[in-house]
Amino acid sequence: xxxxxxxxxxxxxxxxxxxxxxxxxxxxxxxxxxxxxxxxxxxxxxxxxxxxxxxxxxxxxxxxxxxxxxxxxxxxxxxxxxxxxxxxxxxxxxxxxxxxxxxxxxxxxxxxxxxxxxxxxxxxxxxxxxxxxxxxxxxxxxxxxxxxxxxx
Amino acid sequence: xxxxxxxxxxxxxxxxxxxxxxxxxxxxxxxxxxxxxxxxxxxxxxxxxxxxxxxxxxxxxxxxxxxxxxxxxxxxxxxxxxxxxxxxxxxxxxxxxxxxxxxxxxxxxxxxxxxxxxxxxxxxxxxxxxxxxxxxxxxxxxxxxxxxxxxxxxxxxxxxxxxxxxxxxxxxxxxxxxxxxxx
Numbered sequence: 369x370x371x372x373x374x375x376x377x378x379x380x381x382x383x384x385x386x387x388x389x390x391x392x393x394x395x396x397x398x399x400x401x402x403x404x405x406x407x408x409x410x411x412x413x414x415x416x417x418x419x420x421x422x423x424x425x426x427x428x429x430x431x432x433x434x435x436x437x438x439x440x441x442x443x444x445x446x447x448x449x450x451x452x453x454x455x456x457x458x459x460x461x462x463x464x465x466x467x468x469x470x471x472x473x474x475x476x477x478x479x480x481x482x483x484x485x486x487x488x489x490x491x492x493x494x495x496x497x498x499x500x501x502x503x504x505x506x507x508x509x510x511x512x513x514x515x516x517x518x519x520x
Numbered sequence: 521x522x523x524x525x526x527x528x529x530x531x532x533x534x535x536x537x538x539x540x541x542x543x544x545x546x547x548x549x550x551x552x553x554x555x556x557x558x559x560x561x562x563x564x565x566x567x568x569x570x571x572x573x574x575x576x577x578x579x580x581x582x583x584x585x586x587x588x589x590x591x592x593x594x595x596x597x598x599x600x601x602x603x604x605x606x607x608x609x610x611x612x613x614x615x616x617x618x619x620x621x622x623x624x625x626x627x628x629x630x631x632x633x634x635x636x637x638x639x640x641x642x643x644x645x646x647x648x649x650x651x652x653x654x655x656x657x658x659x660x661x662x663x664x665x666x667x668x669x670x671x672x673x674x675x676x677x678x679x680x681x682x683x684x685x686x687x688x689x690x691x692x693x694x695x696x697x698x699x700x701x702x703x
Contacts, residue, residue, distance in 0.1 A: 431557050457647060457649055460562075460563045460565070
């Protein structure tokens with residue numbers, strides 16, 4: 369019995385230590401990667417379509433791990449990947465690692481108040497001044513509803 | 521052996537079997553209840569704002585700049601990656617630390633992330649992050665909890681039936697009341 373416990377512990381620790389690649393959610397089914405810059409440039413073309421994207425994880429939801437920002441292939445661009453709470457939980461340690469994410473492109477229609485709040489939050493993150501009166505129209509936010517991911 | 525005796529033995533033994541998991545779910549449950557944007561139950565997140573030398577005007581971010589920032593911060597953790605967030609902001613990823621460097625001002629915002637020992641492991645199981653076989657283990661535990669509730673109910677004796685009924689009713693009234701008034 370003791371021998372069995374030792375073997376089990378050893379195998380468990382080894383598997384934990386070697387688990388460098390993290391698989392989350394559904395298995396990836398697509399093989400062709402769509403550039404994030406391409407989705408950002410033509411979001412309507414991809415709306416409702418299943419895509420596979422690849423990029424560096426630059427931000428992770430600190431509360432629940434329910435969203436990540438993935439850096440685009442072009443500088444200063446990113447795309448938001450939102451997952452259903454609890455179905456996929458992105459670990460904080462994913463930051464800075466390369467992620468392959470498969471999901472469906474969707475659009476969120478923000479109202480004017482939400483647009484102001486979103487813009488204010490973005491400005492604060494960049495350390496810039498924000499004037500709520502500068503927001504005149506509600507905005508659309510294109511993002512990916514994440515179904516599966518591999519963190520390399 | 522009558523059914524009351526069997527019920528008592530099963531209630532006692534299954535209760536003992538569930539002690540470990542109950543404590544796991546209870547401790548983790550309290551911390552997970554308090555999740556907010558300021559509190560992550562699994563990670564300790566510390567934000568530090570400091571100042572290093574600003575980049576020369578017109579300088580293009582490169583690895584020399586990254587190394588210089590890391591040296592000034594005395595950050596010697598394993599380098600992971602770097603990303604261009606905006607023309608004035610690069611984000612450097614080091615093991616356990618994310619560093620936002622603002623080129624023009626030299627302002628640095630560090631986000632140091634550490635796993636909360638013990639709680640990380642408890643939450644890992646409570647939130648069913650391993651999925652697979654743990655899903656079955658958690659399901660079996662939930663069924664056993666259900667059994668403990670019913671077998672406990674059957675253990676109410678005639679002498680204490682009034683108290684038993686009142687306490688059981690309170691247990692139902694609290695969640696039902698919340699649903700009625702808050703939902």
